[in-house]
Amino acid sequence: xxxxxxxxxxxxxxxxxxxxxxxxxxxxxxxxxxxxxxxxxxxxxxxxxxxxxxxxxxxxxxxxxxxxxxxxxxxxxxxxxxxxxxxxxxxxxxxxxxxxxxxxxxxxxxxxxxx
Amino acid sequence: xxxxxxxxxxxxxxxxxxxxxxxxxxxxxxxxxxxxxxxxxxxxxxxxxxxxxxxxxxxxxxxxxxxxxxxxxxxxxxxxxxxxxxxxxxxxxxxxxxxxxxxxxxxxxxxxx
Numbered sequence: 001x002x003x004x005x006x007x008x009x010x011x012x013x014x015x016x017x018x019x020x021x022x023x024x025x026x027x028x029x030x031x032x033x034x035x036x037x038x039x040x041x042x043x044x045x046x047x048x049x050x051x052x053x054x055x056x057x058x059x060x061x062x063x064x065x066x067x068x069x070x071x072x073x074x075x076x077x078x079x080x081x082x083x084x085x086x087x088x089x090x091x092x093x094x095x096x097x098x099x100x101x102x103x104x105x106x107x108x109x110x111x112x113x114x115x
Numbered sequence: 116x117x118x119x120x121x122x123x124x125x126x127x128x129x130x131x132x133x134x135x136x137x138x139x140x141x142x143x144x145x146x147x148x149x150x151x152x153x154x155x156x157x158x159x160x161x162x163x164x165x166x167x168x169x170x171x172x173x174x175x176x177x178x179x180x181x182x183x184x185x186x187x188x189x190x191x192x193x194x195x196x197x198x199x200x201x202x203x204x205x206x207x208x209x210x211x212x213x214x215x216x217x218x219x220x221x222x223x224x225x226x227x228x
Contacts, residue, residue, distance in 0.1 A: 004157075033215065042119075042203050042218030043158070056215060091157065104216065106157035 002026065004107035006092050012113045018080035021110045025073070025094030029105075031055075034067055034077050035091040037109070043091055049075060050098070082114045118142075121204050121219035129227050132194050136222045138204030139186040148187050150178055151203040153221070158203055161189075194226045 005024040013019050025032050030051050035043035046065065048056040052072040060067070064083070069075040079086055089109040096103060118141045128134055140148065147165040151158035162171040164180035164187060171178045175194075180187045191198055201221040208215055 040124075040220065042121075042205075042220045043216075044218070045215050048215055098215075104160075106159075108156040 004092055004094055004105055006090075006107035006110050008110055009108065010111050010113075012115065013082055014115050015084055016081040018078065019082060019112060020079075021077045021090050021092075021112075023075045023077070023092030023107060025075070025092070026096075026105055029094035029096050030072070031095045031098040032069060032075050033093040033095075033104075034075070035093065037089045037091055038085075039088070046077070046090075048098075055098075079112075082112075084114050087112055087114045119204055119206050119217050119219040121202075121222050123222060124220060125223040125225070127225045127227065128194055130194060130196060132226075133190065133192045134194060134224060136189040136191075136202050136204075136224070137186060138188070138219055140204075140206050141185065142206050142208065142217070145182070146207055148180055149205045149207070149216070150187070150189050151205065153201040153203055154199075161202075191224075194224075196226050196228055199224060199226045 004026055007022050011019055032049045034046045036046050037043040046060045047067045049069045052069050065079055067077045089111045091109045092107040093104050120139045122137045126134060147163050149163045150161040152161050162178045164178060169180050175192045177190045189202060201223050203221045204219040205216040208217055
């Protein structure tokens with residue numbers, strides 16, 4: 001079974017530039033999450049989708065971050081303009097049923113460095 | 116606000132040592148607590164402890180949940196260099212259809228040969 005796919009794996013940009021990350025969840029998984037993991041910290045939820053609808057984006061910095069999941073499958077996370085403090089690993093995760101906590105599968109992450 | 120606190124934040128041991136990692140939590144409507152291992156990529160699931168499951172074991176790893184004192188420990192015996200990783204503790208939060216994991220900061224374990 002294919003896992004959660006993310007790209008790019010690494011990205012280096014200068015502050016005030018824009019960047020986009022892509023995620024393809026496990027087939028059939030209705031719930032998709034984007035987490036931000038800053039070095040030395042645990043993952044922090046940015047946004048949660050159920051199919052193509054947003055369930056929780058309370059911790060998403062909406063002035064610079066946006067995310068979409070138009071067809072209820074793939075998702076993109078965009079940052080514009082980037083700040084130094086956005087340097088982190090962006091993890092995408094998916095699950096068949098959000099109530100099944102142990103059935104949450106993570107992608108390998110996209111590491112962003114903002115210079 | 117729900118909290119998950121892990122300690123220590125980092126730990127260096129030698130192969131063969133036994134380590135104990137701690138996770139304390141303050142959450143409303145506690146349902147379960149999860150442990151993940153994160154090497155230089157995605158977190159991978161280790162254990163889930165629920166109201167009905169107090170201790171889990173898998174080879175050299177074991178985990179205990181103390182619901183009264185609101186903490187969990189992860190034990191690793193006879194550590195190996197391959198155990199070097201960040202160990203994350205997480206607690207699910209559920210509010211209506213909003214179901215997500217709240218993570219602690221993790222414990223960075225380094226096992227030296």
